[in-house]
Amino acid sequence: MGRKLLLEHAKVPGIRHIDTYIQHGGYRSVHKALKTMTPDEVVEEVKKSGLRGRGGAGFPTGMKWSFLAKPEGIPRYLVCNADESEPGTFKDRYLMEYLPHLLIEGMITSSYALGANTSYIYIRGEYRWVYTILVEAIAEAYAKGYLGKNILGSGFNFDLYVQPGGGAYICGEETALLESLEGKRGNPRMKPPFPAIKGLWQSPTVVNNVETIAAVVPIVNEGGDEYAKIGIGKSTGTKLISACGNIKNSGVYEIDLGLPVDEFLNSDEYCGGVANGKRLKAVIPGGSSVPIVPAGLFYKNIKGEDRLMSYESLSDGGFASGTMMGSGGFIVYDEDQCIVRNTWNLARFYNHESCGQCSPCREGTGWLVKVLDKIEHGKGATMADIDLLWDIQRRIEGNTICPLGDAAAWPVAAAIRHFRDEFEWHIKNPQLAQSKNYGLVKETVYQTV
Amino acid sequence: MYSNHPSHSQQPIVFSQEMLDQSQEIIKHYPEGKQKSAILPIMHIVQKHFGWVSVEAQDIIAEMLKIKPIEVYEVATFYTMFHLHPVGKYVLEVCRTGPCMIRGAEDICKYLEKKLGIKEGEITADGLFTWRTVECLGACGYAPMMQVGEHYHEYLTPEKLDNLISDWKTK
Amino acid sequence: MAKVTIDDKIIEVPDGTTILNAARMIGGDVVPPAMCYYSKLKGSGGKCRTCLVEVAAGSEKDPRPMPKLVASCSTNVMDGMVVKNKTSEKVMDARKGVVEYLLMNHPLDCPVCDQAGECNLQDLGYEHGLQKTRYEFERRTFEVQDIGDNIKLHMNRCILCYRCVYTADQITEGRVHGVMGRGDHAEISTYITKAIDNDFSGNIIDVCPVGALTDKTFRFKSRVWFTRPMLAHRNCDKCCGKTTVWLSGDDVLRVTGRKDQNGEVEEFICNTCRFDKKSLADWSIEGPSHIDKHSVISQNHYELPSDNIKRLK
Ligand SMILES: Cc1cc2nc3c(=O)[nH]c(=O)nc-3n(C[C@H](O)[C@H](O)[C@H](O)COP(=O)(O)O)c2cc1C
Ligand code: SF4
Ligand code: FES
Ligand code: FES
Numbered sequence: 001m002g003r004k005l006l007l008e009h010a011k012v013p014g015i016r017h018i019d020t021y022i023q024h025g026g027y028r029s030v031h032k033a034l035k036t037m038t039p040d041e042v043v044e045e046v047k048k049s050g051l052r053g054r055g056g057a058g059f060p061t062g063m064k065w066s067f068l069a070k071p072e073g074i075p076r077y078l079v080c081n082a083d084e085s086e087p088g089t090f091k092d093r094y095l096m097e098y099l100p101h102l103l104i105e106g107m108i109t110s111s112y113a114l115g116a117n118t119s120y121i122y123i124r125g126e127y128r129w130v131y132t133i134l135v136e137a138i139a140e141a142y143a144k145g146y147l148g149k150n151i152l153g154s155g156f157n158f159d160l161y162v163q164p165g166g167g168a169y170i171c172g173e174e175t176a177l178l179e180s181l182e183g184k185r186g187n188p189r190m191k192p193p194f195p196a197i198k199g200l201w202q203s204p205t206v207v208n209n210v211e212t213i214a215a216v217v218p219i220v221n222e223g224g225d226e227y228a229k230i231g232i233g234k235s236t237g238t239k240l241i242s243a244c245g246n247i248k249n250s251g252v253y254e255i256d257l258g259l260p261v262d263e264f265l266n267s268d269e270y271c272g273g274v275a276n277g278k279r280l281k282a283v284i285p286g287g288s289s290v291p292i293v294p295a296g297l298f299y300k301n302i303k304g305e306d307r308l309m310s311y312e313s314l315s316d317g318g319f320a321s322g323t324m325m326g327s328g329g330f331i332v333y334d335e336d337q338c339i340v341r342n343t344w345n346l347a348r349f350y351n352h353e354s355c356g357q358c359s360p361c362r363e364g365t366g367w368l369v370k371v372l373d374k375i376e377h378g379k380g381a382t383m384a385d386i387d388l389l390w391d392i393q394r395r396i397e398g399n400t401i402c403p404l405g406d407a408a409a410w411p412v413a414a415a416i417r418h419f420r421d422e423f424e425w426h427i428k429n430p431q432l433a434q435s436k437n438y439g440l441v442k443e444t445v446y447q448t449v
Numbered sequence: 450m451y452s453n454h455p456s457h458s459q460q461p462i463v464f465s466q467e468m469l470d471q472s473q474e475i476i477k478h479y480p481e482g483k484q485k486s487a488i489l490p491i492m493h494i495v496q497k498h499f500g501w502v503s504v505e506a507q508d509i510i511a512e513m514l515k516i517k518p519i520e521v522y523e524v525a526t527f528y529t530m531f532h533l534h535p536v537g538k539y540v541l542e543v544c545r546t547g548p549c550m551i552r553g554a555e556d557i558c559k560y561l562e563k564k565l566g567i568k569e570g571e572i573t574a575d576g577l578f579t580w581r582t583v584e585c586l587g588a589c590g591y592a593p594m595m596q597v598g599e600h601y602h603e604y605l606t607p608e609k610l611d612n613l614i615s616d617w618k619t620k
Numbered sequence: 621m622a623k624v625t626i627d628d629k630i631i632e633v634p635d636g637t638t639i640l641n642a643a644r645m646i647g648g649d650v651v652p653p654a655m656c657y658y659s660k661l662k663g664s665g666g667k668c669r670t671c672l673v674e675v676a677a678g679s680e681k682d683p684r685p686m687p688k689l690v691a692s693c694s695t696n697v698m699d700g701m702v703v704k705n706k707t708s709e710k711v712m713d714a715r716k717g718v719v720e721y722l723l724m725n726h727p728l729d730c731p732v733c734d735q736a737g738e739c740n741l742q743d744l745g746y747e748h749g750l751q752k753t754r755y756e757f758e759r760r761t762f763e764v765q766d767i768g769d770n771i772k773l774h775m776n777r778c779i780l781c782y783r784c785v786y787t788a789d790q791i792t793e794g795r796v797h798g799v800m801g802r803g804d805h806a807e808i809s810t811y812i813t814k815a816i817d818n819d820f821s822g823n824i825i826d827v828c829p830v831g832a833l834t835d836k837t838f839r840f841k842s843r844v845w846f847t848r849p850m851l852a853h854r855n856c857d858k859c860c861g862k863t864t865v866w867l868s869g870d871d872v873l874r875v876t877g878r879k880d881q882n883g884e885v886e887e888f889i890c891n892t893c894r895f896d897k898k899s900l901a902d903w904s905i906e907g908p909s910h911i912d913k914h915s916v917i918s919q920n921h922y923e924l925p926s927d928n929i930k931r932l933k
Contacts, residue, residue, distance in 0.1 A: 075480075084587050085584070085587065086585070087546045087548055087584075087585040087589065088547070088548050088585075089589070090587040090588055090589055090590060092587075093587045118480075120478075124587070125493065125528070125530045126530065126587070126596060127587065128598075129599055129600070129601075132599075161478040163478070163486070163489070163490065164490055164493055165489065165528070166489045166492065166493075166527075166528025166530050166531060167528045167529035167530030167531070167583075168527065168528050169585075180489070181486060182483070182485065182486055183485035183486040183487065183488040183520075183524065184485075184520075184523075184524065185523055185524055185527040186527060186528075201480065201483055242589065242590060243590060244548045244552075244590040244592065245548055245551060245552070245589075246551065246552075250590030250591065251590050252590070288546075288547055288548075288585075329589070331548050331589070333551065337551050341550075342547055342551065345545075345546065345547050345550050346546075346547050349546050349547070349585070352584055353584065355527075
């Protein structure tokens with residue numbers, strides 16, 4: 001039974017309200033930090049905890065915080081990335097919906113550490129009811145003196161606002177988010193300069209994921225060293241995983257990093273196994289942008305070791321045989337799912353979400369969709385189209401302004417790498433592929449028809 | 450092409466006092482001179498009130514925020530939540546992305562198309578409904594799903610849709 | 621100062637110089653093509669990705685190579701940096717890809733395009749393109765639009781470099797056009813048909829690297845290669861009055877800003893000079909113009925060495 005640092009009280013009735021939240025130990029980290037610690041001491045604890053960004057890239061949070069420029073007389077900002085739009089990911093929504101005060105508490109403590117007197121939570125526009133929950137919770141926190149002027153008599157002034165997005169996956173990319181928060185199109189910025197130097201309104205800014213900021217609360221309460229004891233290697237602490245697809249128990253789980261993937265997928269405490277007694281075909285463990293892995297490579301790495309739910313273990317083998325932790329959007333595919341169709345669907349997503357600034361992403365993603373559509377829908381594709389797909393994705397990857405280009409390229413590359421035979425089968429059997437699925441077996445079973 | 454959109458309002462657009470007050474409140478969230486940041490929140494207020502965001506409404510937003518109209522247009526057309534031409538009273542937005550697709554989102558769309566008798570993006574004759582597909586809404590574990598206004602409807606089935614639609618019809 | 625090596629050529633440049641500008645100081649083959657960057661427009665660059673180069677060594681202090689290709693237009697040099705442009709296979713491959721992406725939705729209407737002969741994309745396609753496009757799908761199409769009395773917008777040809785948007789923002793008052801929509805539906809537009817109308821709007825024609833924005837007062841009169849570009853000036857109360865007039869016999873077919881060796885205008889000019897002064901009597905002719913390297917005329921060796929000398933004075 002994994003311990004719950006974040007979600008322990010998620011299902012307590014009334015926990016959305018500040019009184020209940022405080023009764024269950026809420027806002028302790030604010031008292032502790034503001035009354036007994038200097039901002040740098042808080043940063044130090046976060047460094048010790050080994051916490052890594054939960055938004056996707058897994059960058060060490062303490063290190064990111066220490067990069068923040070601190071020029072005299074210029075405000076600094078903490079911006080919480082609650083844009084959560086990566087397909088398969090719905091953990092931040094869960095956290096904010098059930099425990100709005102945990103995020104607010106994390107924002108206060110973290111902003112204190114960073115010396116930010118105003119911070120924003122940028123939430124995707126579609127989470128409208130969550131927006132309302134947050135706004136109400138913030139009002140409660142103001143009323144109780146956790147927000148506003150001279151918090152707990154510490155002299156720390158802090159205002160917190162929620163900003164809704166307008167429907168754009170790209171605004172999860174941190175510089176696009178800042179543009180959007182400035183009231184502009186969500187075009188990612190060129191880096192450098194990084195937000196830590198020039199971020200929101202050209203001021204030094206830290207952008208962190210919802211879960212990252214929430215994790216600061218137990219880190220300050222229990223100490224960074226305690227937090228670092230959980231997990232394995234450089235994957236410390238607990239992680240929220242949103243599990244979906246063809247599994248018995250969809251939902252959001254808090255796991256100790258290092259949990260074996262087998263246990264996560266098959267134990268009743270978590271996903272409960274593949275639904276309806278079907279066999280596992282493939283998994284995308286970290287949100288749709290990370291490479292898909294076939295069942296064989298999912299449970300064990302190529303050295304035959306058990307794979308664990310950790311940053312290192314999931315990426316073991318690189319892209320050849322591994323994948324990534326990403327945002328923790330765990331998508332499971334059973335034997336009845338069509339990899340070509342799924343790849344086409346995801347390619348269409350990235351094409352739809354490209355901001356359109358840079359040519360490889362703007363044009364390349366559209367081209368991927370058209371070629372995949374041709375293969376999936378039996379429109380006269382040839383084997384050369386598989387190589388063409390490979391070429392198109394290869395020349396997008398690494399050549400764009402922001403990582404959305406990579407995110408569009410990787411799923412296509414991984415699908416071809418691991419399921420080339422299924423693409424070939426589609427091309428050889430264009431009619432049949434409209435009514436039947438290739439299935440699990442790595443042979444072109446229907447070829448003779 | 451945008452110039453061909455029926456993007457103009459047929460009626461004169463007037464922001465209610467409540468809308469103006471809400472907007473002014475939002476502008477206070479940002480430092481002096483950074484009021485442009487209020488575009489998206491105000492556009493949500495406008496859409497909630499009028500059901501969509503006309504050119505005329507966008508021009509008023511520009512005036513309120515002391516920016517050029519084009520700065521509002523570029524933003525309005527970038528974000529997919531805003532309806533830039535009239536839509537039905539209820540807009541049914543079905544998620545079509547991977548995780549929802551593998552749990553039956555396509556069947557939900559087909560069902561809606563038949564049930565409402567309209568194609569994606571159209572408005573029913575009674576002006577009540579529009580349906581369209583959207584990308585992942587962060588409810589992948591509760592698929593298939595759709596968003597209507599501020600609400601998510603999850604674990605959709607044809608029966609559930611029938612009930613929702615008849616509810617809306619009688620409201 | 622920083623010492624950089626680009627394709628084995630060494631130059632010393634002031635700190636804060638971009639790789640592209642350092643390459644331009646060296647000149648010749650080491651200069652990466654730039655379709656979106658424009659030195660006179662703040663914030664431009666980074667978008668088209670044609671200028672990608674390989675950084676084989678980051679700096680003297682940290683000589684590690686950079687993991688990804690970088691946009692030379694928006695990456696500053698460091699002392700001791702080693703850059704590879706034409707000498708990098710990775711760069712040539714990526715650039716080939718970029719050109720293919722830029723051309724895939726671009727119409728094949730060069731024979732009827734006003735920009736033909738002085739189009740950066742045409743040159744690029746020629747240099748890096750494949751013999752035959754691998755894109756077999758229908759191209760994206762838009763209707764041709766009049767934006768004002770004097771400017772036509774062929775959105776089909778646009779590569780979304782954003783230069784015209786920056787121009788309107790930075791050198792005109794009251795920008796009324798911008799980029800609408802997003803992704804591969806993004807387009808340059810006024811949203812609702814409005815004329816772009818102010819004293820300096822015509823400059824968006826000059827900064828356009830392709831034939832998306834063209835001068836209606838020039839259209840169909842002549843192909844560029846039948847015209848003679850001459851440096852000219854007039855006393856103008858709105859702008860510098862220094863232009864290039866394009867003559868056919870004694871007719872002024874069009875007026876543009878003067879372009880430097882990088883194909884950028886030297887100084888922006890006003891609409892009166894550009895659109896209204898179409899008589900030889902309006903202008904004092906200085907002599908033949910230096911020809912933009914993107915113009916076909918330059919490939920025909922129209923430009924004689926003596927012209928260059930004259931221009932330098
Ligand atoms: C296309 C794209 C979409 C992203 N979407 C999100 C998102 O929805 N939420 C998020 O927290 N991070 C997202 N990220 C990552 C952010 O850019 C950034 O790394 C993150 O917010 C940093 O926070 P962290 O260090 O706490 O993880 C996205 C990145 C890219 C390239
Ligand atoms: S990679 Fe795609 S999303 Fe990112 S800046 Fe370029 S066009 Fe925009
Ligand atoms: S895929 Fe439908 S909500 Fe995420
Ligand atoms: S010129 Fe550098 S990216 Fe376009």
